[in-house]
Amino acid sequence: MTDALHHRSITAHAAALRAGEYSCEELTRHFLARIEKSERLNSLITVTAEGALAQARDADRALRQNGGDGDSAGALTGIPLVHKDLFCTRGVLTSCGSKMLENFISPYDAHIIEKLGAAGAVSLAKSNMDEFAMGASTETSYYGAARNPWDEARVPGGSSGGSAAAVAAGLAAAATASDTGGSIRQPAAFCSLTGIKPSYGRVSRYGMVAFASSLDQGGVIARSAEDAALLLREISGFDARDATSLREEVPDYPNLLNGGGGGGGSPPLSGMTVGLPKEFFGDGVAEDVAAAAQTAAEQLQKLGAKICEVELPNSAAAVPCYYVLAPAEASSNLARFDGIRYGHRAAKYADLNDFYERTRAEGFGAEVKRRLLVGAFVLAAGYYDAYYIKAQKLRRLIAEDFARAFEKCDILAGPTTPQTAFALGEKLGDPVAMYYSDIFTNAVNLAGLPGISIPAGFDRAGLPVGLQLIGRYLDEASLLRAAHQFQLATDWHLRAPENFS
Numbered sequence: 001m002t003d004a005l006h007h008r009s010i011t012a013h014a015a016a017l018r019a020g021e022y023s024c025e026e027l028t029r030h031f032l033a034r035i036e037k038s039e040r041l042n043s044l045i046t047v048t049a050e051g052a053l054a055q056a057r058d059a060d061r062a063l064r065q066n067g068g069d070g071d072s073a074g075a076l077t078g079i080p081l082v083h084k085d086l087f088c089t090r091g092v093l094t095s096c097g098s099k100m101l102e103n104f105i106s107p108y109d110a111h112i113i114e115k116l117g118a119a120g121a122v123s124l125a126k127s128n129m130d131e132f133a134m135g136a137s138t139e140t141s142y143y144g145a146a147r148n149p150w151d152e153a154r155v156p157g158g159s160s161g162g163s164a165a166a167v168a169a170g171l172a173a174a175a176t177a178s179d180t181g182g183s184i185r186q187p188a189a190f191c192s193l194t195g196i197k198p199s200y201g202r203v204s205r206y207g208m209v210a211f212a213s214s215l216d217q218g219g220v221i222a223r224s225a226e227d228a229a230l231l232l233r234e235i236s237g238f239d240a241r242d243a244t245s246l247r248e249e250v251p252d253y254p255n256l257l258n259g260g261g262g263g264g265g266s267p268p269l270s271g272m273t274v275g276l277p278k279e280f281f282g283d284g285v286a287e288d289v290a291a292a293a294q295t296a297a298e299q300l301q302k303l304g305a306k307i308c309e310v311e312l313p314n315s316a317a318a319v320p321c322y323y324v325l326a327p328a329e330a331s332s333n334l335a336r337f338d339g340i341r342y343g344h345r346a347a348k349y350a351d352l353n354d355f356y357e358r359t360r361a362e363g364f365g366a367e368v369k370r371r372l373l374v375g376a377f378v379l380a381a382g383y384y385d386a387y388y389i390k391a392q393k394l395r396r397l398i399a400e401d402f403a404r405a406f407e408k409c410d411i412l413a414g415p416t417t418p419q420t421a422f423a424l425g426e427k428l429g430d431p432v433a434m435y436y437s438d439i440f441t442n443a444v445n446l447a448g449l450p451g452i453s454i455p456a457g458f459d460r461a462g463l464p465v466g467l468q469l470i471g472r473y474l475d476e477a478s479l480l481r482a483a484h485q486f487q488l489a490t491d492w493h494l495r496a497p498e499n500f501s
């Protein structure tokens, strides 16, 4: 347990900033100093110290306005964050972890960056990630692997591993991240954090470099469900610049954390039914992980939830289905990186075709190339029906499994990942083994549902275990409420890695 400044919650910072306990500039300098001392984690690609200090001073001014009561300031004013390096940030390198974009200074801000900036948050840095968000370990980054603060010989997960490592190490109050098949939830699980992937369409993808557009969704990695709720409220909502953005009212997440049950002295989660998918507790799940998830489910039960078993019979198809559709969409999305408009460009070439070939051969790393080849293959005229169309049909079956499960329960719970953080290099030579670390998260993106990972204990090696909660479409509020009530009753989320406490 730690009450260090850098592990405090956003709510605690907001109150302290308002009370003048410390200034936002002081807080920002504190994080910047920690960032400098933690370079070995390689969690960040670009540190924007000067910009951060300027934003911090603006925040201090806003907090001092109206006679010092901070009325012109919101809940996120002066809160230092890091942003995954696939969110375009004006005037700052947005590399997507790739050599291809090594020289790309974005001329505009992504929706998420714009919203958080307008809310007064401070942007400390851009975080390391798997190249184009393709990976589960942050080892495919052109900028080198990031390390897990809980055990520096292990991966922090991916692709948002830099965001997770930075928050776990106390280098920022929270971070933005993105999730195409698990990239928010899996690193949150590996680093003992709370990570939420919202429903597809809840958060605008404008300015978020595309990987697989029908699966990509921006979200956050934070210290607690309460912090995640504050951030999610800010980044959600309709944005005309993303054609898949929803015109749905954004619930007031922070104020719904205690809603629902609990009235008249009944336990806080009474009235909620939690389904445990039997496929999530089967073979291949590490003993300690299954046990921690089981204990967490019992905790939800103690809080008043009803527990039932459900089935997701097409679960086994999720990874293969994902690895047809995601590469297919990637091969189309990444066609724009041709060396003409922006990005890396080959210096020597014979003719136009040679130019494209050299540019893309030099600019992309091995995993991205593998995906682009698979994607082009499954979309090819002769294979389209056999792979792409087949995978689309499977996608529907997977979504129907969830719909059927939600007839019996309100949320689903199970381990976020089958194993805890693996060693650096352990799965690099075996892409399929790497792909299977998302076995419980891929399906959620295929169905477009919201999912959250919360700290649920540690295995015998002292590595964090994550519990994933999955909700009905657009019902982030139930996930956050269950997670928050769980966190009021447990202290897993309050622990910090020893070397960064």
Ligand code: GLN
Binding pocket: 133, 134, 135, 136, 158, 159, 178, 179, 180, 181, 182, 183, 184, 211, 326, 435, 438
């Ligand atoms: N690990 C998965 C992949 O490699 C998911 C990545 C993500 O969610 N961005 O595609």
